[in-house]
Amino acid sequence: MAQISAMHGFAALADPTRRRIVTLLADGERSAGEIAARFDVSAPAVSQHLKVLREARLVRVRPVRQQRFYAVEPAGLAEMAEWLARMGGFWNDRLDALERMLKEADEA
Numbered sequence: 001m002a003q004i005s006a007m008h009g010f011a012a013l014a015d016p017t018r019r020r021i022v023t024l025l026a027d028g029e030r031s032a033g034e035i036a037a038r039f040d041v042s043a044p045a046v047s048q049h050l051k052v053l054r055e056a057r058l059v060r061v062r063p064v065r066q067q068r069f070y071a072v073e074p075a076g077l078a079e080m081a082e083w084l085a086r087m088g089g090f091w092n093d094r095l096d097a098l099e100r101m102l103k104e105a106d107e108a
């Protein structure tokens with residue numbers, strides 16, 4: 001399940017606006033209005049981006065009366081980091097094997 005969630009996270013972050021939103025929220029919680037004010041797109045467009053990020057478990061929302069406050073969801077980012085760490089080991093092992101083969105071929 002974590003792998004599927006991580007893939008949703010990567011898909012969500014494929015969009016540059018969503019990456020900028022997550023970067024903005026890395027500095028702390030902000031209201032939807034504060035987030036929207038930072039972008040040259042409509043508030044409904046920012047709201048849609050926030051929805052995608054919520055569904056990918058990269059941000060969380062905290063309603064206060066009529067406002068919505070967003071913050072980074074550490075668990076979602078941790079799942080992505082864990083997946084990258086696993087893949088890093090996968091590629092490191094294969095690249096190490098390739099390096100050994102090349103050295104052996106060079107020495108022969």
